[in-house]
Amino acid sequence: CMSDEQYDDLNRDPKNPTEVTADVLFTSATKSLFDQMSSTNVNDNVFKLFSQYFTQTTYIDESNYDLNGRTITDSHWLEMYSNVLYDLKDSSEKVMADAALSADEKAGRLAQIEVLSVYTWQQLVDTFGNIPYTEALDIAQFPLPKYDDAETEIYPNLITRIDAILGNFDSGEGFDSVADRIYGADMDAWKKFANSLKLRLGIRLSDVNPTLAQATVESAVSGGVFTSNADNALLDYLSATPNTNPLWVDLVESGRQDFVAANTIVDIMNDLDDPRRPLYFRENLGLGTFVGGEYGDSNSYTTNSQLGDLLHEATFAGVLMDYAEVSFYLAEAAERTYNVGGTATEFYTNGITASIEYWGGTPTDVTSYLTRTDVAYPTATGTWREKIGTQFWLAMYNRGFEGWTVWRKYDYPVLNTAVESGNPVPTRYTYPVDEQNLNGTNWDAASTAIGGDSQTTKLFWDTM
């Protein structure tokens, strides 16, 4: 007979590792985060529908805001917590425990991990509202994690966390260029990303906590935010699965014809004669002809404008944050007379310029667009919210989550009612069905705290 130890050894899987390095976990979390944010698979990410950039052709449940049929909110929640945040946490614990790393190496790596963590936490809060935070990611101690208040607990803490690592970039050494697929170990770029993220955290609070918003925004700007498209936080996808842009899988590899451009964005761009149209959309209806499918209705793939060729490329880059986004935040900050070193017009102009250039527009496109009276900041109609909201939203095409958030924050542009269901645009994701079953007491408390677990409950920063 064999000993208990010999028996025990049979239970050790020879085909999978019990230990891996912090590097591979960091890369894995990076890729998971980009994949989740880039996808337009109706099982994973429906933000490009919520933002009304895309609409569906035949199977139109998700553009009519059905979140039940495919448990999309469960998928998003699990992906962000489990495959992004938990791997990042594990990676940071391994960095801290690694005796072979110098203090600078630890500081640099931990700062990179922290930037992606804070990014993900904010994304989750901005999607659901209150979420498990202080008790999250610790199954041993908190198998039923409580939800924390997004406004009073999580947001201030995220700002503090960013502040805590801003100093790490100067002498810190991050993950090498093999593991760091975003900036290839360029710590200056990471610092700008960290400050830009801080800017985003701050500006999100501008309607509810002006003091904290202003302080956060101003210190972010003085720390150095993105100043050009070269600073963008991108992941260059590869040409073969499983490392292509997830968009390519759904739009090309699947052979399906599920999405066309929504009339919401096409109509606005047509009115402005927007030079980005041939880049955002295919000219399948003839050169210069763009027609959007009626949002939430059954739409023909043939008689509406299809998504642009760039979106059909396997190697199309995923984006976490870009210069256009930063510019529009600064435009708002300037409107609010925060000290951000420029005027709203300048930042607004920078945002539009960055967007057109990023998508491949020419300098002429930029100039002629900006000279239009309905585009130029001083002459365009509406409040600053309408002007910034509209152009910001136009620039976030293909970044559905940000586009949807622009609408929630600025209440512009005016989005359409989904035709089939007649439902209004959701202002948040409902909590995963799993939370009702697996964390019921805390789910119940959180639902009450935010004003009901409904698609139309507004988030705390969405007061306007």
Add this chain to the structure above:
Amino acid sequence: QERTVSGTVTDPSGLPLPGVNIVVKGTSNGTQSDFDGNYSISVNTGDVLVFSYVGLKPEEITVGTSNVINATLTEDTAALDEVVITALGIKREKKSLGYATQEVDGEEVSKVKSSNFVNSLSGKVAGLDIKSSGTLGGSTNVVIRGSNSISGNNQALFVIDGVPISNQNTNTSDQTLGRGGYDYGNASSDINPDDIATINVLKGAAATALYGSRGMHGAVIITTKTGKTKKGIGITISSSLMIGTADSETLPNYQDKYGAGYGAYYGTTEDQYFNDFEDITGDGVPDLTVPFTEDASYGAAFDPSLMVYQWNSIFPQLEGYREATPWVAGANDPNYVWGTSGTYVNSVGLDGSDESSSFRLGYTNMMQEGNLPNSEIKRNSITFNGSHQFTDKLTASTSFTYTKTSGKGRYGTGYDSNNVMQQFRQWWQTNVDLEAQKNAYFATRENITWNTSSGTDLSPIYSDNPYWTFYENYETDSRNRYFGNVMLDYKINDWISAMARFSYDTYTEFQEERTNVGSANVSQYSRFNNQVAEYNYDFFLNFNKDLSDKLNLDGNFGLNLRRQTWESMRAVTNGGLGIPGLYSLSNSSSPIEAPIEYDATKMVDGAFVRASLGYDNFAFIEATYRRDRSSALPKDNNSFGYYSVSGSFIFSEFIDTDWITFGKLRANYAEVGDDTGPYRVYNTYNISAPFDGSGIASNPASLNNLDLKPQRQNSYEFGLEMSFLNKRAGFDFAYYNTTTEDQIVNVPYSGATGYSSRWLNAGTIENKGLELQLYGTPIKTEDFQWNLNVNWSKNENEVIELLDGIENLQLASLQGGVSINATPGEAYGTIRGTNFIYQDGERVVGTDGYYETTDTSNEVIGNVNPDWKAGINNSFSYKNVTLSFLIDIQKGGDIFSLDTWYGYATGLYDFTAGTNDLGNPVRNPVTSGADSGGVILSGVQADGTPNTVRASATSYANPWGYARTPNAAHVYDASFVKLRELSLTYSLTPKVLEKLPFTNASLSLIGRNLWIIHKNLPYSDPEAGLSSGNIQGYQSGAYPAIREIGASLKLQF
């Protein structure tokens, strides 16, 4: 003074009985009768000779003056001294058992053949729930007395001649969750029904406690035929042929009034039924075309005078290229696809024996052609049984079976384009003529689909040409299986014997799946190599001693060592195939990802003791204890014990009436347990394909556990067996209660913990139930006999608790937004989804006329467990003709149909094109006048008044399908009453046989699944499912029931 007497022992018909024990009462002086029933023994006058033989009534004869003493042993009907094979192959007198077992004769599963003999047990054993997935060669779910395990295996253990065989399948989890893939069947189908002598079903924990950690779900003990019964060489030949056709009651009825589309959404104005912007003829003028991409039948009303460019007009390869055709329903709807299946089973058995040896050699060939094109299953099996008695004390025996099964074109399952039923039941254009699709495929051998991306882009968008699927995207598989044992028995003295046995079960599987270039799915080739082995080493000491005149002790002490290994590798191409039709990994368009390897070994060693004390043949008490050590559990918790106590009391010994032949009360209590599969203790990471040279590894979604301990099951059972009028009638009744706790469950957790689940000991399930078997011979005359057998069972199942804070455990989240769940306070296997909103018991209808639906999809809308099951078997014999038939009944149990969920919306079923209460087509627009279409759904408006609002049914967003109904509208009662088996047998009489070379000959006409007498699930078979396993109660692309008729011939020489 001692002298020798001799004689012959015979049975009542005069046939010699070999192996009868003859002892001088009160001494150890004894002998056995030889092969011809002869014996001789030294005795003194006045000694009492005791003749005993298992199953027969012992005979005592006092020695007188004669030197010849012949004895005739009769069947012990009064005591029912039936011998049955129990756990670990231990033979027991049935009357002494304190637990329920039910025997089925091998004949009963081989007469009306099914490709998997287990299907033939349906309706024949009380407490046995058999559910076949319904595909060619598919798996069969075998659950005894309800599901005890929340997320683990619930399949009964199969044991053949002492060789344990797992009934788990190797289907992928995607397959069992309805996401596509093939059902490769499970192990029980490798057992050849022609080799089976008897089947004994051990139902409760007390019956299976000696199997230790694997007996928790009951056991099906199979004994194969041996050569023992006959002197010389005998030959048995049997041959059967069955022809199968799809039962139209289980197929859709298609409407023939409207064609392709989801509604009036097409054309340049997006409000027409046809497209008008594609130039098919090449004349520069747009033509009227079918919306090719639309896989629904909610389009334009058929009109033979309307000429439309349809799918056959856009392929240059086809004759009808650039020709418009009348807008009419396809001449052949998808039911055209169903052909005739043929199942041919031929077997030959040779058996023989002499004084000391016996053998049986069997060969069976099964060939099954499916009802769908290009599908077949073949099986060849060879089995050998032999035993030889070397000395009075030493006997050696062995059995060996080799089975090779090969499959080709097994049916695709679930929500996948390789399952043709997905398009036929859910997404179909009724204007398509399936015969024309078939002809188009054979004319071109290309994927001429009706569902192209457009009139000019001819690639398939969602659905392939079904014949392309059959002939290009088919799977092939093979399984080579070897199982058997070698056994030595040594008789140490007249009351102790020793047994050593080595048994093995090994198989290798090879499965290849293909998707050719040009299919709707990305082209692909995948291969799966799987090697599974199990070895058992047993050593038993058996004892049987009369402690006094009345007290008998019978028992065993044993050791068992089990070793199981699993090795598999699954590899798949990446990004498509380079060269069409070349199925090799090297033909991958992009570099392939690393194959998935699995390599595991599990060892369990156990020691057990069993003792049974019998008093005067009317009172018996038995106790067993076994201790196991399992390598799958953490080393501090790896040993665990099980025990059982059971007793029986034959009260008929004390009742002196003629009409009660036999009466027995039995009771037992058992505590058993179970370990788990390998690799649930230590955590490992998942490695994924590198990203351009950057390594990728992630924490798995499920967390393992260093503190796992064995799960426990406590059960008790009471039973009453009685028979009357010399066994003319009788019954067996059982009540059981089983509680399974500390289950090893992959408990789901809030994703906010960083994990979606964690292995834990958690959860309690209770199963309690009643089982009743009734048998009798209502009529018996010299020529005519009517035998009746009824089985009835009811199992109630409740999840008692999960874990604090966990209010529901999803077993599966399925397409359509429904889930299968375990919830405390509910039966295991609730269906959840969106529900109707009810007000005082009435469904609430919205102001638009459609049903209101709950916001959440977490409402309990059904339960998969049947209320009860029953089987009624009648057999009528007149002279040498026997007619028998089996009616199989299930009451209750729910099933969610994804087929009607989608198909009612896409409008392919007949009723979606019917008329409403006003006599108008329902699809007509709703108006305020007498010409209105639409329907008034029964229910109330929000104010409680009866609904009078007419709901529009002009498009797929009609009142019946997924767009406008809650999931609850597609949950159906799965009750059924089926005529499961019918056979008419003619046996040649002994008189006729005398003139022929045969010793036995019979011819039967046989039928299976002939008639569904009653069901509530429309257009489908309530028994159809995805696969064996815990995910039941869900249909997606379900296959029809197959009605089989045939004949079988059996000849013995």
